[in-house]
Amino acid sequence: METYLREPRSVETQRLLPFTGEGAYHGATKRRGEPAASSASRAAEGPPPVEEMRPRTLEAYAASGRRTIASFEATFPNLYDLKAELGEPDQDEIRDDGVTFCWCPFELALREAGPLVKRVLEAMRPHLHGDKRYTYVDAKIQYFAKGDLAVDSQLWHVDGSIAARDERVRALGHPILHDLRARHEAPERTPHYLSYQSSTHCATLFATEPVTVTLPELIPSFDVLHDAVAARDPRAGHQPAGSIVAFDGFSLHRPVPAEDDGWRLWVRGIETDREVRLSNSIIECYGTVFRP
Numbered sequence: 001m002e003t004y005l006r007e008p009r010s011v012e013t014q015r016l017l018p019f020t021g022e023g024a025y026h027g028a029t030k031r032r033g034e035p036a037a038s039s040a041s042r043a044a045e046g047p048p049p050v051e052e053m054r055p056r057t058l059e060a061y062a063a064s065g066r067r068t069i070a071s072f073e074a075t076f077p078n079l080y081d082l083k084a085e086l087g088e089p090d091q092d093e094i095r096d097d098g099v100t101f102c103w104c105p106f107e108l109a110l111r112e113a114g115p116l117v118k119r120v121l122e123a124m125r126p127h128l129h130g131d132k133r134y135t136y137v138d139a140k141i142q143y144f145a146k147g148d149l150a151v152d153s154q155l156w157h158v159d160g161s162i163a164a165r166d167e168r169v170r171a172l173g174h175p176i177l178h179d180l181r182a183r184h185e186a187p188e189r190t191p192h193y194l195s196y197q198s199s200t201h202c203a204t205l206f207a208t209e210p211v212t213v214t215l216p217e218l219i220p221s222f223d224v225l226h227d228a229v230a231a232r233d234p235r236a237g238h239q240p241a242g243s244i245v246a247f248d249g250f251s252l253h254r255p256v257p258a259e260d261d262g263w264r265l266w267v268r269g270i271e272t273d274r275e276v277r278l279s280n281s282i283i284e285c286y287g288t289v290f291r292p
């Protein structure tokens with residue numbers, strides 16, 4: 001399946017959908033509306049998870065037959081480390097860069113990228129940890145009108161959560177569960193991320209101070225995490241225009257509506273032990289903008 005797509009952009013051809021708030025976060029590999037069962041059957045057929053993504057809490061529930069989900073104190077250190085400031089590109093440069101990436105291997109992305117994404121990837125490279133099996137690139141060029149969102153969600157969340165969709169999950173009454181406790185029990189196994197965004201008019205909001213909240217060990221969606229974090233109202237900041245920041249699987253962040261009209265390039269570098277192979281052609285809809 002293609003992990004990159006080269007196509008011309010214009011305001012008129014920017015793909016748009018109504019915002020529902022029910023959608024996935026950045027980089028999710030599921031189309032909106034795709035039945036959970038098809039994801040579940042794929043997951044069940046897949047190889048056993050790598051240690052980084054192993055749902056140890058869920059495994060313990062399945063082994064003991066436990067049916068009620070316990071809570072725990074979850075601390076999010078909220079790594080948010082400004083690594084580089086490349087300067088804000090002009091709007092035509094963003095629009096004309098040309099290539100969308102979705103779980104594309106880093107070296108392939110570097111070969112296929114437009115001039116702007118190429119510069120971003122070269123600036124990211126010295127900040128890669130180099131301790132994971134795979135380095136992937138996601139990148140989208142999107143045109144926002146004021147109020148638009150980059151994804152179909154506004155929830156506080158973390159990237160790279162340990163999600164399971166299998167028989168053990170259905171036994172607990174859900175199609176999907178994120179094993180928060182498993183990530184917290186082995187923090188050293190977190191994936192690493194670098195993100196770039198070209199413009200501040202639709203920037204991601206990152207929490208910039210540690211947050212400790214009581215949460216269920218296993219959560220069926222990010223709503224419960226969002227509500228707990230929003231109640232704390234942590235100190236937070238918008239990623240500066242043209243900057244690269246490092247974050248990890250404990251870094252709380254949320255999409256926010258565009259404050260103005262304009263183009264934005266967003267790029268994410270992902271270091272993970274999990275091999276991602278796109279199972280359907282989501283790249284055509286990657287980069288859709290959501291309008292309330």
Ligand SMILES: [Fe+2]
Pocket residue numbers: 025026157158159253
């Ligand atoms: Fe995210």
